Amino acid sequence: MNAPLSERRQAQLAALTDAAERRIAEGGMASLKARDLAADIGIALGGLYNIVTDLDELALRVSSRTLGRLGEALTAASDALPLESKADAVNRLVAIAHAYLHFAKGNLRLWRTLFELRLAEGTALPAWAADDQLRLFRHVAEPLTLLVPDMDEAQQTLAARTLFAAVHGIVTLGLEERLVAVPLTALEAQIEWLVRAACRGLGE
Amino acid sequence: MNAPLSERRQAQLAALTDAAERRIAEGGMASLKARDLAADIGIALGGLYNIVTDLDELALRVSSRTLGRLGEALTAASDALPLESKADAVNRLVAIAHAYLHFAKGNLRLWRTLFELRLAEGTALPAWAADDQLRLFRHVAEPLTLLVPDMDEAQQTLAARTLFAAVHGIVTLGLEERLVAVPLTALEAQIEWLVRAACRGLGE
DNA sequence: GCGGAAGAATGAACATTGTTCAAGACTGAA
DNA sequence: TTCAGTCTTGAACAATGTTCATTCTTCCGC
Known part of the structure; x- marks a missing residue:
């Protein structure tokens, strides 16, 4: 006291x-x-x-923590694999996507809160919150630079965002329990298919 | 009722x-x-x-209308293209995805409401609302049956859901204005890349 | 140490909501 | 016309976020 x-x-x-x-x-x-x-x-x-x-600020602080833990989870998944060949890069992207799925499933409510944040119309979200988001994208961007080194950097960033968004969509719909439940292993397989296909599509 | x-x-x-x-x-x-x-x-x-x-029932009724209009938009996009070859199927999937993007952008708040519905924990959503959702998936499933006729039907359904979810994720993130804004044409290009890549990945 | 200014803690009060309900108004058949 | 059933009304209630005057603490210059 x-x-x-x-x-x-x-x-x-x-x-x-x-x-x-x-x-x-x-x-x-x-x-x-x-x-x-x-x-x-x-x-x-x-x-x-x-x-x-605000209570909104509080929700934002919790979200920041969640993003931090998510980042750690993705880092752990990344660091477990080598990153030398292009095949490594694809494998790492798959591992990151799987880690994302498992984090979301294991932290369902906290994870959902990340996207339920409704800041008052017009107020931008604080810089530290935006940073957290960018850090996430970088996990995806890093293997991409190895996978398509010739691509211009803005395009790489865009591709990273797109890939991230696609996986996020699959995870979101897959964990939505008011639709038909999809078994976890099936979700994993779907994610893997999509990530590998997208990577192959990047090459051309 | x-x-x-x-x-x-x-x-x-x-x-x-x-x-x-x-x-x-x-x-x-x-x-x-x-x-x-x-x-x-x-x-x-x-x-x-x-x-x-409830006010929730009202939101659900509005959502049902929105889903109906979305369905019409996808139907219009589908009907504008032939569906005979596998290439047609892919083109149609791309067109559906683009139509989805444009509907979302043109009906932003109503479209977002579709996913903000928070039914009271435990109450399932009414059958008519679930039907609307299934009808959407069928727009994607139809070209898929032509594209991979040998695939077993459950797998086709799953693939349709995955493709839908991936596009949905890209659209969601792309229309999220509290991140860097992505030009509409860039978004279209990203969607087209992902859909085509996913389709190619389905073949093998 | 001490005394007063600056800041913090309190909880009552306010504002905004969704939802309910008793009472009155209305409608249509007999 | 009369009356039973139904609809409509708006006041009241409950839950909630937020503010504010009052009271209490803490800190710093003497």
């Missing part, structure tokens, strides 16, 4: 973010309630707004 | 759905407010709940 205020604030922010993360993991973004969170960390309702300006 | 409705009720329901569609097209699902809608069609607040059980 008598730690210096600045430290205390940091600790509160961390505790608040923890609580928010737990609540979202438990019940999705819809269960991010100001009163619940205040109770979780033992402060009065109004105190929330000394730590954070 | 399935008892025979009086004519007045039908008219009210239509007017209400119109109003909801207008509001969503204008400001997204967040601007579907009970009081606004009641005012729009000139009834008291409570009267809404004689016409519709």
Whole structure:
């Protein structure tokens, strides 16, 4: 209780973010309630707004953490494979896509929250949040530079985004349980097919 | 909801759905407010709940309309091309994907609403809504049967879903304005590349 | 140490929503 | 006309995010 205020604030922010993360993991973004969170960390309702300006900011902070963990997962998948030949590059892209699928399945609610963020119309998302996103694309872009070294860089970036988006779409639809459930291994196979086909299509 | 409705009720329901569609097209699902809608069609607040059980039901009805119009757009794109050779099949798939992109861009808020529907946990979506979705997949499945006639039907269905999902992902990310904007023609080119590559990958 | 300014904590109050409900108004058959 | 059933109404309720005056703490210059 008598730690210096600045430290205390940091600790509160961390505790608040923890609580928010737990609540979202438990019940999705819809269960991010100001009163619940205040109770979780033992402060009065109004105190929330000394730590954070918005519940939206809080959701953004949780999303940043999730993106960080996702990045680590993709890094781990990448580092497990060599990257020397073009075949390596394709294999690595497949591994990244599979890692993405498994992360999404294993962190379903937190992962979904990444895309449910609705910032107030007109407010751009903070730089640190945008950075997190770019870091993700770079995981895909790196093998691509080896795969198609002659392609101009803007085109490579665009291709990385497209590939990422395609895989993301497959994962999203595949984990949507209000449609027919697709077995995980079938999803993996579909992703692998698409990534390999897309890579082959890049060559020409 | 399935008892025979009086004519007045039908008219009210239509007017209400119109109003909801207008509001969503204008400001997204967040601007579907009970009081606004009641005012729009000139009834008291409570009267809404004689016409519709929920605002969610209303959003679902608007989504059904949107899916219907989307289906028509895909049909129009399909019918404009012959379907005899395998090359025709690929061209048609590309045309469908492009039509999807243009529909999404031209009906951005209504299209996004399709995926923002959050039915109360545990309630399945009504059969008529599920049917609309299946009809969409069939647009993709039809050319696929010509393209890979030897493939077993379950596999064809799965491939259709995957292709649809991949294109959907590209469109979603491409129309997300809080990232770098991608010119429409670049988006078209990316989609065409991916669809053609995926089709070639199917053959082997 | 101390005293006052700056900042933080509190919880009541406000604003905005979706939804319900008792009471009145209406409609159509007898 | 009368009356039972139905529709409509708008006030009330509940849940929620956010603000604010008041009270309490903390920190820094003396």
